Amino acid sequence: MSFIIILATFLGMEFMAWCTHKFVMHGFLWNLHQDHHLPNKNSFFERNDVFFLIYAIPSWLCIMLGSMFALWWVMYIGFGILAYGIAYFLVHEVFIHQRFKWFKNSETVYLKAIRRAHKIHHKHIGKEQGECFGMLIVPWKYISNELRKVKA
Numbered sequence: 001m002s003f004i005i006i007l008a009t010f011l012g013m014e015f016m017a018w019c020t021h022k023f024v025m026h027g028f029l030w031n032l033h034q035d036h037h038l039p040n041k042n043s044f045f046e047r048n049d050v051f052f053l054i055y056a057i058p059s060w061l062c063i064m065l066g067s068m069f070a071l072w073w074v075m076y077i078g079f080g081i082l083a084y085g086i087a088y089f090l091v092h093e094v095f096i097h098q099r100f101k102w103f104k105n106s107e108t109v110y111l112k113a114i115r116r117a118h119k120i121h122h123k124h125i126g127k128e129q130g131e132c133f134g135m136l137i138v139p140w141k142y143i144s145n146e147l148r149k150v151k152a
Helices: 002-028 030-037 047-068 072-096 109-122 140-151
Strands: none
Touching: 002 030, 002 047, 002 072, 030 047, 047 072, 072 109, 109 140
16 A cells, blocks of 8 residues: 555656646746756756755655654655655756766657657746646657657
8 A cells, every 4th residue: 555655646746746847936936946947057056946845845744744643644645755856856857957967878768758848848948838847747749759760
């Protein structure tokens, strides 16, 4: 049962991240997210980095309070949020934006599609007219485009 709760939370976090990105980051907290679309090459950190707290604090609270009060399902939700946070860090920060030079040369169709969708998202430097707000669920057109390149 613990694995199911962790997995369901992880999958639900993709929807939560999409909503947060579209309606909060590109909405009323654009002032914190804007520097992610107009990065400063002279600084490693961005104001946008504060958004990790939006997920880290609830994850930590769920794990801590769930374990303190024997609410195991709450603790497993915290671990699901944590798992998504780790995936986000590895995919978005390391793979897509290369803030750490760990996974530079991936040739898989899926990862290329993720990178392409994110580049399309960043072609809009304003908060309006954005697209591709998710991270792990990629619109089919980007996957099929990468598949066509493989077949060619």
